Each structure stands twice: as C-alpha cells, then as structure tokens.
Amino acid sequence: MEPSRWTRSALALCIMGTLTACGGGGTDANNEGDVIATPPAQSGSSSSGGSSGGGSEGGTLHEDFGDGLLVNFDEADTQFFFSQEYKALNTANPEDAWPSFYYPTCCFFANDNPADGPEVALDQMGIVSDAGNPALLLDTGRFTIGQTRPESDDPEDLDPKKDTTTSDDISTWGELDLSDHYRVSFCVKAASGTRNMQVYVDNNTSGEANSIWGGGSQGSRIFNVPAGDLIPGKRVQINVPGDITYEQGGEVKDIRPELVGTAGSFLQLRVEGGSSVILDDLLVEPQAEDGQADLPACNVYQPATAPEAPEAPxxxxxxxxxxxxxxxxxxxxxxxxxxxxxxxxxxxxxxxxxxxxxxxxxxxxxxxxxxxxxxxxxxxxxxxxxxxxxxxxTPIAPEGAACTSTQKVEPSPAHSILWNVYDGCAHPGADMSVVINGSDRTQFDLGDNEKPWFTVSEQGVMTLNTNEPVGEIQPDEETKPVGDLSGIIADPTYPMHFTWIARIDTSLATTKDGVRGFEIETHLADAGIEGRGPARIKAIIRSDKDPGRLQLEKFLPGGETAEVDMNLTDGFHTYQLSFVVKDPAIEGDNYITATVYRDGVEVGSFTGNGREGGSSSSKMRIGEGSSSPFHANVDWIAWSDSQTAAELAAEELVGELPENLGDLGSYSGKLVFKENFNGATDGDSGDSTFFTPDYRALESDNTKPFYFVTGGGSRLVVSDSATDGKFSINDARFTMGDTLAHTEQETSAEDTMGRGEIDLSKPYIITFDVLTNENAEDGDQTGKCQVYVDNNTSSSSKSMHGGDSKIFEELAPVIADGGKATGTVTIESDPDDHVGTDKSFLQLRCDSRTEAPVTIDNFKVTYQ
Known part of the structure; x- marks a missing residue:
C-alpha cells in the first residue's frame, strides 16, 4: 500500500523526526515547494535528511530510510524514497526534472532516462523490510545524496546527474557542507560478496578518477572495501580526514589523509554487482559531533514475519x-x-x-x-x-427513536471543518446519541429525573416540554432539565473559538403564556479575571416575549443582556451563534465577540464579557436552565471549536454542514468543487505543477490534468502556493474539467454531448475573490474578463449553448460585485434558463486588453 501523497509529505516527515531543521519540498527561489515551505538554505549548511530530519549546522544529515512511514517494501515505496515528495533539494532549478535529494544513478529509470519515468530493479536497489522496519538494499545499485543538477548543453546527455563528473571539473555541485572535518557512518544490516561497497565525494560515475578530486588515496572515492568484509550489526565509520573502521572503536582499516569536500558537495553510495549490502541509519556529521549516540543501536537484518495475533478489538x-x-x-x-x-x-x-x-x-x-x-x-x-x-x-436501538441517527461525520468539503452533531433521532441522554470528532460516540449528561422531559418522535425530532406533565410527573419550580457535554473546546487557551448551529421550532411555546423556547449555553474555561469567575454565553430563545427574541443573557459589560427581536410563531428556523474569545488581560471587559445569525442572515453582533458562573472547564449545556417552563422542537444541533467555522459568515458555511443531518434550511447547498490554488509549485503554466495531473487530474483519466491552458500560458501565474495560494491572469484563458482538452479540439455550436467533469445540471453559484487588480478603466481600451460554460474558445457562440455559453463578462477594473476592482465575484445561474449539463466544463478568461494581472483566490462552484 503506497502512502498517500500528503501523509508522505515533508511535513509528515518533520513531525516524525528527532533532529532539527527539516528540509524538503523546496523547489523555488524562496524554498517553497509542492509539499511544504522550507527554511532558506544557509551558507555553510546542508539540507537536512529524510524521515529523521537533520541539524542544519555543519552539514548534519541523518537518514533512517522511512522508519514508521514506509511499510510495504515494494516498488512504490522505493519510488517514493527516491522522489522529491520524500525529500526534495533546496536548490531551485526548473531544468531539473527529478529534484530529489536522493537521486538514483542506477537501476531506477526506464531506459536509463529520467524522462521515461521509474522502472525499478528492486533486486539491485530498493527499500526492504528489516523485521517490519525499512532499510536500503544495494546490489549493483548506486545513488547520490544532495546532488544538484549541473549545467549541460549536450543534447545527447539524457541525464546530467549521472556519469557527468570528470577529472577536468573546476567546481562542485551539491547541498552537503563537507568543507570541514566530517564523518560518514551507517549501520550494516547484512553484507555479502567479494565485490566492493564504495562511497564517493563529488562523483556521480563508477570511476574513482572522474571527479574534481581525481583518484588515488586522496581522491574522490573515500571508501572502497569488499562487501563481505563488513560486519552485520555494526556501524561503519569513515572519518575524512582520519580513520576508517568497520565498527565503532574497532580496528583501523584505512586512513584518509586529506579533506575531500567543499561547502557545496554531494555523496554517492554504490555496491558493485555480485555483492550485496543492506544499510540503515546513515549519518553525515562534523567530527566534532557525536550524533551516533542518539541513534538506535545497530542490529542484524531480520526479514519480516507475519504479524502475531493482536489483542481483541x-x-x-x-x-x-x-x-x-x-x-x-x-x-x-x-x-x-x-x-x-x-x-x-x-x-x-x-x-x-x-x-x-x-x-x-x-x-x-x-x-x-x-x-x-x-x-x-x-x-x-x-x-x-x-x-x-x-x-x-449487542447492537441496540436508541431510546425513543425509530429513524437512523448520524453514524459518521466527514470534514466539511471546502474548509475541512469537523462538526460535532446531535441529530434529534435519539434522546440526548441515550448512548451514542452524539457524534464527536467525526466518529466517536457519546451523549449529553442528564440525570434520571431530567430525562423524562425530553422525548423523540418517529420523524427524528427531539422535543423538550416542561410545561405539561410527563405521565404522573408534574412540572414545578425545580424542573430544570439540562444536558451537559464537557470538553467542547479542545485547547482552552486564547484565542478560543466556538460555533453552534441548530434547527429549532419554538412556535408551540408562543401559544402559552410565560413559556420559553430553548437554551444553548456555552461555558468557557476560567478566563483568569481577578475577582471574577469563569464566563459563559447563555443564549435563550424567548418565546414568552412579544415580539419574540433571541437573547444573550447578561452578556454585555455591567451585566446587560444583548437581544435580537424576531418572529417565533412560524415554525422551524436555523440559528447560529459564533464567537471569538480573546485574552481578557489584553482586551479588558470586551474580550468576547458574538455574532448571531438566523436562517443564514446576520441579525446581531455583540462584544462583551459573558455571564458569570460558568464552569472552570469548557462545556455546552442544552435544554432549560431556569425554573421557567420551556417547549421546543429540535431537529439537530452542530458545533465546532474550529477557528475557521467561527470566522466564516453563515453564507460561507453553505454546503459545509453534514448532509445527513436532515433539513439544513439556508445552509443546504452541495459544493461542486473548490480551488484555493494551494499545493502547486509557484510559477507560470510552464513552471508550476498547477496544470499537471500531479496537482489535480481528471477523475475519468488520472494521467490528464483538470486544468488546461487554452491561451497565454506565460500569463497564468500561481504564487504563494505553499502558504496561501493565489492565481493571476491577464491576456490568457484556461479550462477546468474539460476531458478533451488534451486533444485541443475546439467546441462548436454543433456539439450535442457534454465533454466535461463538472455537474452543472442544477442551478449553481460560482464565486471567486479578486485580491489585487491594477487595471485602469480606459473606455474601449479596457479589457474584460469572462466565464464560459462548455466553450474552450474566445467566441461565445462556439458552444452547444450558443451565445449563452458566456455566463459572465465584466470590465476588469470593475469585475467584483458592486462594480469594484477587488472583492467577491458572484455568478448565479438562472433557474428558469439554465446553462449547463451534468457533463460540463468551465473556461476563465481575461482578454488581451487587460493590461495588469487580475489576482484571484477561492474559486468555488456550489448548487443554489
């Protein structure tokens, strides 16, 4: 099983590492690559190593060959190890087609040509299992470490990083700092054969003299011994200059009298054909350091065995x-x-x-x-x-419910918010009625005397009614049925964020004097305000008022209540409360900002310090927290401590709630697709990976790109993609989801079949943000930007939709909503005159008169 691209990223490797200064992913001038941003290279320092990272001072490199990451020991794992996704060079070179830190100089590429891609010879060089952990087998294989691509003008030179060093070289090319006394060491897991294992400096050939250092005892080959002489379970040490031993503290086998290396060198490891070595925990470090002391003890190679029986699940x-x-x-x-x-x-x-x-x-x-x-x-x-x-x-039906409750919650599609939910299909105090963290089950904490006041209908609606008897139990002033759920804020440090959204009907309560609707109360951890205890935000739907209202009780400074008037007599509504809690030591009394939405519309925003009397740890309380009678129907409640959720407006959460909750009201809306321009490498269409299948491929053919240039590729530019990607366009156009884009077959009015992968068969909304735009309005000379459906040309009529294929056109200086240069662009299809099919594609264009780039982000298509 090949690890997924993102779990194999440099970030994952750094997290798993034990040393410092993780590199990798850096493939442009700012060391920002397709996986993760890396620190800039430092003078006199090397790139760090593999899954364990490496110190950046003095050329430290540690490589454990994917411990805890590579598990299948197959061709895919070997390809991954020798890829830039495992570890990339820090040096930016757009000519380098394979900018991996570990570069195979044998037994890896089809036809011995990087352009033909991998065709791995696992019996010669590959990741193998050492009792379930990875090690590296070399048998005829060879590879370089930290070699950058040299300049080459030879058209016959298929691979400038292989067999290109010579004794006539006047400089070196690499990312290892070998300018001071250094040590190369590695664990020998297994070794056999009379042919040699070799280590070279600044030599990518198999001849010792083919290097700036030449050959002989002071030349480029710093290690050259019969593989069978190495000792399994021991660490080889190569000190340059200095002694060479087959084990720490062992007999001196050779001496390197002179320093071989510069501040920009690389290494090559090789085992000649007919011999075999399995090695692990490769370490390059200054002789003044002893990183070996922190590494696992060397041991003899043990082939993996089938797993033992695990404990019962x-x-x-x-x-x-x-x-x-x-x-x-x-x-x-x-x-x-x-x-x-x-x-x-x-x-x-x-x-x-x-x-x-x-x-x-x-x-x-x-x-x-x-x-x-x-x-x-x-x-x-x-x-x-x-x-x-x-x-x-033993499975058991939830108390009081005949419907199927939510079993699993996936992160939201566009913003990856992981919602926690109670969906009303079970009593809130019943086992597994609540889903947290996506799949963990729990329930609200209710006492036995509180549970009877909550009931569940066959339609999956939970009702709280403390106004009428439950069997022989009569409501009284002591009736306060509330359910508590602790630990709702995972990290109760400032700033804190929380959002709850609930679909509630309190219309029945409005027909009874003095009956309230429902409460959702959020308790914060202790704010640490001298003379004042923890705060809470108590939201009450007050059906007993005319007009009805939602109030945040005693939320404002001085104990004042924040209120929003609203009609509560007309059935279900969707309520949202989002708040941000800053440090009260800095903000003072106004350290909590709460924003209230109803049916997706903001109805109030307040800043205060909450009500006193909260819990010292975070929790959420639902039900009725006073002696007043309450009556409400609750369809579902969703909540999250995500900063993203708290900072998004209700309209931005459309399509973001779990679809299996039920009627989502104004929050319903399926996300068709979204592009945030993160993850691709920076550059124009010739440099960036944005227009390649590696970034985003067609679902129908993963060898073809989802995005395709239809004009002006040098003016389609991705930037800041490693952190917060942006996309600039002027005098250019490109398609999204065109399955025939690679054929460059133009669309026409005679087309009868869709050829795309975007389902636009239902009314849709297209939005994107314009971040920067320096186009100036100049009459007829001002350029325009357009969006087309099922049209890859610059003529609106060349489409199955005729002239209607151009669904958007605006002058570049006033492209955004409201005739502004920047801001959000919103394109809504007409439900009665719909343009699109279930197999559509889009084209985005800014024509030749757009003098300056229009920089966009957050391109999104949702259904209305």
Whole structure:
C-alpha cells in the first residue's frame, strides 16, 4: 500500500523526526515547494535528511530510510524514497526534472532516462523490510545524496546527474557542507560478496578518477572495501580526514589523509554487482559531533514475519451498529475484521482490508438485540497474521427513536471543518446519541429525573416540554432539565473559538403564556479575571416575549443582556451563534465577540464579557436552565471549536454542514468543487505543477490534468502556493474539467454531448475573490474578463449553448460585485434558463486588453 501523497509529505516527515531543521519540498527561489515551505538554505549548511530530519549546522544529515512511514517494501515505496515528495533539494532549478535529494544513478529509470519515468530493479536497489522496519538494499545499485543538477548543453546527455563528473571539473555541485572535518557512518544490516561497497565525494560515475578530486588515496572515492568484509550489526565509520573502521572503536582499516569536500558537495553510495549490502541509519556529521549516540543501536537484518495475533478489538454498540477500534501495529499494511453470531471464526463474515481505513471501522446493518463476536487480524508485507480473540457486543436501538441517527461525520468539503452533531433521532441522554470528532460516540449528561422531559418522535425530532406533565410527573419550580457535554473546546487557551448551529421550532411555546423556547449555553474555561469567575454565553430563545427574541443573557459589560427581536410563531428556523474569545488581560471587559445569525442572515453582533458562573472547564449545556417552563422542537444541533467555522459568515458555511443531518434550511447547498490554488509549485503554466495531473487530474483519466491552458500560458501565474495560494491572469484563458482538452479540439455550436467533469445540471453559484487588480478603466481600451460554460474558445457562440455559453463578462477594473476592482465575484445561474449539463466544463478568461494581472483566490462552484 503506497502512502498517500500528503501523509508522505515533508511535513509528515518533520513531525516524525528527532533532529532539527527539516528540509524538503523546496523547489523555488524562496524554498517553497509542492509539499511544504522550507527554511532558506544557509551558507555553510546542508539540507537536512529524510524521515529523521537533520541539524542544519555543519552539514548534519541523518537518514533512517522511512522508519514508521514506509511499510510495504515494494516498488512504490522505493519510488517514493527516491522522489522529491520524500525529500526534495533546496536548490531551485526548473531544468531539473527529478529534484530529489536522493537521486538514483542506477537501476531506477526506464531506459536509463529520467524522462521515461521509474522502472525499478528492486533486486539491485530498493527499500526492504528489516523485521517490519525499512532499510536500503544495494546490489549493483548506486545513488547520490544532495546532488544538484549541473549545467549541460549536450543534447545527447539524457541525464546530467549521472556519469557527468570528470577529472577536468573546476567546481562542485551539491547541498552537503563537507568543507570541514566530517564523518560518514551507517549501520550494516547484512553484507555479502567479494565485490566492493564504495562511497564517493563529488562523483556521480563508477570511476574513482572522474571527479574534481581525481583518484588515488586522496581522491574522490573515500571508501572502497569488499562487501563481505563488513560486519552485520555494526556501524561503519569513515572519518575524512582520519580513520576508517568497520565498527565503532574497532580496528583501523584505512586512513584518509586529506579533506575531500567543499561547502557545496554531494555523496554517492554504490555496491558493485555480485555483492550485496543492506544499510540503515546513515549519518553525515562534523567530527566534532557525536550524533551516533542518539541513534538506535545497530542490529542484524531480520526479514519480516507475519504479524502475531493482536489483542481483541474494542467495541461500542449502537443502533444496528458496532463500532470496532484497535491500536495501530508497526509495520502493518492493513487490517481485516470478521464477525459472527457465534464465538467462532468459522462461518464468520470477513471485512477485507480494502474496506477498512485507519484503526476504526463501523459494522452496520446488524440486528438489534443480537450478540455479535468480532475478530481482528493484522496484515503486513509478508501476509496476514492470526486472528485475535473475540470481542462481543449487542447492537441496540436508541431510546425513543425509530429513524437512523448520524453514524459518521466527514470534514466539511471546502474548509475541512469537523462538526460535532446531535441529530434529534435519539434522546440526548441515550448512548451514542452524539457524534464527536467525526466518529466517536457519546451523549449529553442528564440525570434520571431530567430525562423524562425530553422525548423523540418517529420523524427524528427531539422535543423538550416542561410545561405539561410527563405521565404522573408534574412540572414545578425545580424542573430544570439540562444536558451537559464537557470538553467542547479542545485547547482552552486564547484565542478560543466556538460555533453552534441548530434547527429549532419554538412556535408551540408562543401559544402559552410565560413559556420559553430553548437554551444553548456555552461555558468557557476560567478566563483568569481577578475577582471574577469563569464566563459563559447563555443564549435563550424567548418565546414568552412579544415580539419574540433571541437573547444573550447578561452578556454585555455591567451585566446587560444583548437581544435580537424576531418572529417565533412560524415554525422551524436555523440559528447560529459564533464567537471569538480573546485574552481578557489584553482586551479588558470586551474580550468576547458574538455574532448571531438566523436562517443564514446576520441579525446581531455583540462584544462583551459573558455571564458569570460558568464552569472552570469548557462545556455546552442544552435544554432549560431556569425554573421557567420551556417547549421546543429540535431537529439537530452542530458545533465546532474550529477557528475557521467561527470566522466564516453563515453564507460561507453553505454546503459545509453534514448532509445527513436532515433539513439544513439556508445552509443546504452541495459544493461542486473548490480551488484555493494551494499545493502547486509557484510559477507560470510552464513552471508550476498547477496544470499537471500531479496537482489535480481528471477523475475519468488520472494521467490528464483538470486544468488546461487554452491561451497565454506565460500569463497564468500561481504564487504563494505553499502558504496561501493565489492565481493571476491577464491576456490568457484556461479550462477546468474539460476531458478533451488534451486533444485541443475546439467546441462548436454543433456539439450535442457534454465533454466535461463538472455537474452543472442544477442551478449553481460560482464565486471567486479578486485580491489585487491594477487595471485602469480606459473606455474601449479596457479589457474584460469572462466565464464560459462548455466553450474552450474566445467566441461565445462556439458552444452547444450558443451565445449563452458566456455566463459572465465584466470590465476588469470593475469585475467584483458592486462594480469594484477587488472583492467577491458572484455568478448565479438562472433557474428558469439554465446553462449547463451534468457533463460540463468551465473556461476563465481575461482578454488581451487587460493590461495588469487580475489576482484571484477561492474559486468555488456550489448548487443554489
């Protein structure tokens, strides 16, 4: 199983590392690459190493060959190790087609040509398993470390980074600082054969004299010994200048009398054909340092074996559901589950590894009130291990509900907000009625005397009614049914953010004197204000007032209540409260900003210090927190401590809530696609990866790009993509989602079939932000920007939609909403005269008269 691109990124490697100054991903002048921004290269310092990182002073490099990251030990893992995604050069060179820090000079490229792509010879050079952890096999293989691409004008030179060094060189090219006394060391896991293992400095050939350093005892080959003489389980040490030993403190086998290296050098490791070496924990460091002391002890290579039987998995039972979880196993490539109504693997239903992600899985569509036995086994590169002992659980229907409650919540499509939800299909105090962190189940904490006041209908609506008796229980002044959920803010440090959105109907309460609707109260951690306890934000829907109102009780400084009047007699409405909590030591009494929305429209914004009497830890309370009677119907509640959620307006959260909640009202809206221009390399269409399938491919053919240049490619420029990408366009055009773009076949009025991958069969809204725009209005000379549907030309009539294919056209200086140069551009299709099909594509253009680039971001298509 090849790791996904993003889990394999330089960021992931840095997080997993033990040393400092992680590099990687840097492929432009600012060291900003396609994975993560890197610190600028320093004079006299090297790029850091692999999965363990490396210190940046003195040329330190540590490489463990993907410990904890590479698990399959197959061709994909080897390709990944020798790619810029694992570790990239810091040096920017657009001519370098393969800017990886570890560069294969043998046994890797088809036809020995980087342009033909990988065709790995795993028996000669590749990642192998050492009892489940990765190491590197060299058998005829060779590769360089930190070699940058030299200048080459030879058209016959297929690979300037292989067999190009000579004794006539007058300079070196590389990213390792070998200008002072240094040490190269590595663990030998296994070794055999009479042919030699070799280490070169500034030499990408197999001849020792082909280097600026020449050959001989003081030349470029600093290590050259029979592989079979190396000692498995020991660390080779090569001191330059200095002694060479096969183990730390061992017999001196050779002496390098002179320094070989510069501040811009590279290394090459090689094992001649007929011999074999497996190595690990490669270290390059100044002789004045001892990084070896911090590395794992060397040991002998142990081929991986099938996994042992794991412990029985954990189970959590729900409605026709068992949630199975277990601990990750090092070296695992996957997991399989089996379940049965008998405590036996015989006759059990097997869930294959291909259907299981991570270390948790939901087994659904089970029979309630039936005991199930669940087994787990682990798969690694060798195969599947033994089954675990069983764990048993009995699914049970949620209290008071006949509908299926939300089982799993995916992050929102555009902003990756992970919502926590209560969907009204179960009693709020019932097991698993609440989903947090996407898949974890819990419930509101309610006392036994509080639960009866909450009921659930067959339609999945929860009702709170403390105005009427429940059976023989009479409401009185002590009736205060509230449900508490703790830990709603994961990091209760400033600034804090919180948002809740709920669909609630309080119209029944308005028919009864003195009956309120519903409360949602948020308790913050202790704000640390001298003489004042923790704060809380108590939102109450007051149906007992005329007109009705939503109030934030005693929220304002001095204990004043913030209020918003609204009609509460007409059924369900969707309410949103978003707030930001800053440091009161800095902000004073006005340290909480709360914004209130109703049905997607902002109805009030207030700044205050909240009501006193909150919990010292964060929690959310729902229900009725006073002695007044309450009556409300609740369809669902969603909440998040995401900063993004708190800072987005309601209209920006359209399509961002979980679709399986039910009626989302004004928040409903499916995101068709969004582009934020992050992740591609910077540059124009000739340099940036934005217009390649590696950045975004067609769903129908992952070898073809989703974005395609139809004119003016040098004026289509991506910038700041490693942090917050932007896209500039003038006198240029490009398509999005055209499956025939590579054919350059022009669209025409005679077209009858769609050829795109964007479903525009329903009324849609297209939006994007214009960030900068220096175009000046100059009468007829002023350029325009257009958006087309199913048209890859510059003529609006050349489309199956005729002239209607141009759905947007505006002068560049006033392109944004309201006739402004910058701001948001909004394009809404006419529901009664719709342009688009379920197989459409878009084209964005700014014509030849746009003198200055229009810089955009956050291009988004949603359904109305």
């Amino acid at each position: 954990g189970l959590f039972a729900g409605d026709a559901l068992l949630v199975v979880s277990w601990s990750e196993v090092v070296g695992a490539t996957g997991y399989e589950l089996a379940y049965n109504t008998e405590d036996s693997i015989e006759g059990a239903t097997i869930i294959p590894a291909a259907e299981i992600e991570g270390s948790q899985h939901d087994i659904e569509a089970l029979e309630n009130d039936t005991e199930y036995f669940v087994f787990l086994r682990v798969i690694n590169s060798v195969g599947a291990g033994e089954w675990s002992e069983s764990a048993s659980g």
